[in-house]
Amino acid sequence: MQGKVAIVTGAAGGIGAGIVRGLGAKGVKVIGTGRTEAKLKALKDALGSSMDFDYIAADITAEAAPKAIVDKALASFGRLDILVNNAGSFNFGPVDSTTDEMLDEVLAISARAPFRLSREALAHLGAGSSIIFIGSTWGIYGPPGGGAYSFVKAGQIGLMQTMAAEYGAKGIRSNYIAPTVVRTEMTDAYWELDFFKRTNFELTPADRQCTVEDVANTVAFLCSDEAGMINGQTIAVDGGISTTRYVAPEAVFAERK
Numbered sequence: 001m002q003g004k005v006a007i008v009t010g011a012a013g014g015i016g017a018g019i020v021r022g023l024g025a026k027g028v029k030v031i032g033t034g035r036t037e038a039k040l041k042a043l044k045d046a047l048g049s050s051m052d053f054d055y056i057a058a059d060i061t062a063e064a065a066p067k068a069i070v071d072k073a074l075a076s077f078g079r080l081d082i083l084v085n086n087a088g089s090f091n092f093g094p095v096d097s098t099t100d101e102m103l104d105e106v107l108a109i110s111a112r113a114p115f116r117l118s119r120e121a122l123a124h125l126g127a128g129s130s131i132i133f134i135g136s137t138w139g140i141y142g143p144p145g146g147g148a149y150s151f152v153k154a155g156q157i158g159l160m161q162t163m164a165a166e167y168g169a170k171g172i173r174s175n176y177i178a179p180t181v182v183r184t185e186m187t188d189a190y191w192e193l194d195f196f197k198r199t200n201f202e203l204t205p206a207d208r209q210c211t212v213e214d215v216a217n218t219v220a221f222l223c224s225d226e227a228g229m230i231n232g233q234t235i236a237v238d239g240g241i242s243t244t245r246y247v248a249p250e251a252v253f254a255e256r257k
């Protein structure tokens with residue numbers, strides 16, 4: 001991993017900043033991107049001399065963003081080995097109450113933008129490279145209210161798999177991580193709500209909640225040579241919520257009014 005160069009989108013967000021730190025700990029140089037320059041600068045200041053980090057503020061949905069982001073990586077660090085498509089916006093709502101604006105926003109940020117950025121990056125990736133999607137468990141099962149969000153998160157799996165097929169033989173691996181809920185700005189407002197606890201923690205056979213580091217460690221592993229035979233995979237980092245029918249005993253035996 002030492003000396004490799006990564007682009008991380010949504011780098012100053014909760015999971016993004018964890019991914020930056022996780023890659024930095026392995027000696028990877030990182031270009032972070034996101035819309036808010038102040039957040040990226042604060043991250044760079046916080047990282048200090050602990051790793052090589054530079055950034056470019058850009059709305060990832062802008063026409064010129066993919067080329068500008070890749071050009072920045074090449075200008076700052078001279079090569080490109082890893083792309084982590086992490087930026088995203090949460091959009092909760094049943095299909096029948098999802099507006100065109102909600103749909104278009106999610107499609108733009110989580111489908112069109114990562115497609116265009118992956119295409120731009122591919123021209124510079126060689127053997128030993130990785131493209132990672134930070135998808136969601138909501139892309140691999142059907143939660144009520146998933147609406148546009150589940151739709152694009154599932155769609156990212158299709159893009160990941162076709163790139164795995166297309167570029168695997170060139171040594172470029174593509175994989176998708178499906179985290180369960182992690183406490184970040186995206187989920188903070190829901191975290192203490194009863195329905196959120198019931199539909200997440202009470203259905204997860206784990207003794208703790210998922211952390212940013214759980215996701216970041218998986219990214220670092222998937223980008224490493226140790227994961228060299230892992231291509232085209234969807235890896236859930238979810239404590240088992242997506243593959244079991246677990247219900248916490250207190251929920252099973254709870255008296256319903």
Ligand SMILES: NC(=O)c1ccc[n+]([C@@H]2O[C@H](COP(=O)([O-])OP(=O)(O)OC[C@H]3O[C@@H](n4cnc5c(N)ncnc54)[C@H](OP(=O)(O)O)[C@@H]3O)[C@@H](O)[C@H]2O)c1
Nearest residue numbers: 010013014015034035036059060087088136181182184186
């Ligand atoms: N937190 C969870 O429970 C959870 C669970 C499963 C999957 N995920 C996925 O994990 C990823 C990161 O989420 P998070 O929890 O870390 O959320 P977050 O803290 O809200 O971070 C989201 C990041 O995306 C960036 N972003 C959003 N729209 C953008 C745009 N148009 N252009 C450029 N950057 C944009 C934001 O930066 P700016 O605001 O500065 O643009 C921010 O850095 C998302 O793809 C999310 O769907 C999260």
